[in-house]
Amino acid sequence: MIPSFWGSRSFLAVILTLGLAASLWPSRPDVTVSVISAPSRPPSxxxxxxxxxxxxxEVKPRKDGIHHIDTPKMIQRLRELKVNTYFYLIWHEPTDWDDLRREFLPAAQKAGIQVWVYLVPPSEAMEKASEPFGTDYVAWFRAIGHLSRSFPNLKGVVIDDFNDNRGFFTPQYTxxxxxxxxxxNPDLLFYPQVYFPGITTDFIEGYHHTIDGVVMTFRDDKYRNTHRLQSLPGQVKQARQLLAPHGLPLVLMIHASKLSATPASPTVSYVDKAVRYGMDALRNRRIQGLITYVLHKVWFPEVKEHLARSGTxxxxxxxxxxxxxxxGTSAGFRQRIRLSPSSRYRLAFSYMSVYPDQVPLSQMTGQYQMQLWVDQQIVWRRDLVTQDRERWEDQTVDLTSYLRGKPSALITLCLTRIKNGPPAWIYMGFDRLKTEGFTLDNPDFESVKAWTAISTSPGMIPSMLRFDPGRRIRVYITVMRLYRAFDLYQRLRSEVHRPLIRDLTEQWMGSMVAGKIEESIRQLEEMMRFLAIERELTSQKGLLLQCREMLHLLKVMESPSVLDRSD
Structure with a gap:
């Protein structure tokens, strides 16, 4: 567990005075997304x-028995992050609306943070709705608009999963x-949250006059995952092309927490790469906003994701x-083994599968098959739904007749689609391999070494998933470092007018979004030397302090003692 120490002190103060444990920093990225190194024009x-x-x-419930929003801690975290906007979800407790009106909004206004109310749609309100107005969105907008007259930092409303609820939110009702x-309040804004497939010509033509912008949450549609980022630039470009003719801003939302119906939360390197792309798009005005989806501000291991049969x-x-x-499509992992003469060859392993309980097993059975191959021959197969969900089963297979007399062989563990059926998310796993008569490298999948991931369909995604007990805090620090960098960048762009420093500012941010930490450190130090002689600059001391804090964060990250975690 992360000690309670982290929740009781200013986290930023701890980082800046003591440095940070090396294992919290992200390793080299595991995905590649191109960025543009020089903006065509500065960010708005x-x-x-x-x-x-x-x-x-709050840790303790109040007299009503409810754990209310801990406003002081929330504001502290948001200020540490250097965000200027927070999407406030009203859903988890019936007191969220009152906590917003009476406590959070006044504190956010004092801290200079803009607030948007985030509401759930009817599809998410069947068992629990946003209180007190439920699915009466006319009442919600009227109340939020009225409240925004007293709190000018209350800027607008976002409705989740808007496109999946268009039967309810007709253009007329919207x-x-x-x-x-x-x-x-004529200035109150409304941005529906829409996934990329929903941002179509039909949608824009039908709704452009009823909305003020769009929040697009990225999830690699059409393959719906938080493993890959390659489609992100193209999706932003297409969405922007549809929205721009109507003057509608695009806000990009990046998953910092688990996407439902997937096997694991996004890795630290995934979040790092995605946010860096978003910063680059923001500085080039390809998007008008960047939001992290559920950035956890209390840190403890996500034990439900510790699914490995052995190890992590x-x-x-x-x-x-x-x-x-x-x-006939398949995905999995393979490794070539070298063989010495032996009287017997055996492989023992564990396997498990997870599939939705809403789909009848009779419809799922026979769709997918877990398989073990030796070279071009299947030596073991098992239907995906023949054992309990999320329960590891052990299997031993005698490979003697398949390996005898061979100098080497290719071992493949995979999932194969056998027949078509109703659409459903699934995932499965292999772990704890034990051999007799031969050896395998990395038999417990504790690293990415030795095995080659294979897939014959982009809809089947093989991954070596490893439980990271510090994922939440490492993601928080990663986002904080990048958000603080962007805040400093914006300040330098708006407050410093000497061309040399402005050019250095652009070069520095180009290195930051490209993940070139050594270059960004050198450029920031050079920028600070020139700032130090700008004595007529009224904000000189504040900018230099912010630069020193940023430099400390970057140097801690680049320290040789940083553990090389491969996500």
């Missing part, structure tokens, strides 16, 4: 950079709720629920 001073959800609750808010890692294959895989 109104660029939104912020966070959604991940609220901190216009009605938008107008209810603007009748109270296992080999996994994830299939998205969009039914995009075809019969």
């Amino acid at each position: 001073s109104s660029a939104m950079i912020g966070d959604y959800g991940g609220e901190i609750r 216009e009605r709720i938008q107008q209810a808010g603007k009748a109270e 890692g296992y080999a996994s294959v994830f299939v998205s629920p969009n039914n995009l895989t075809q019969t």
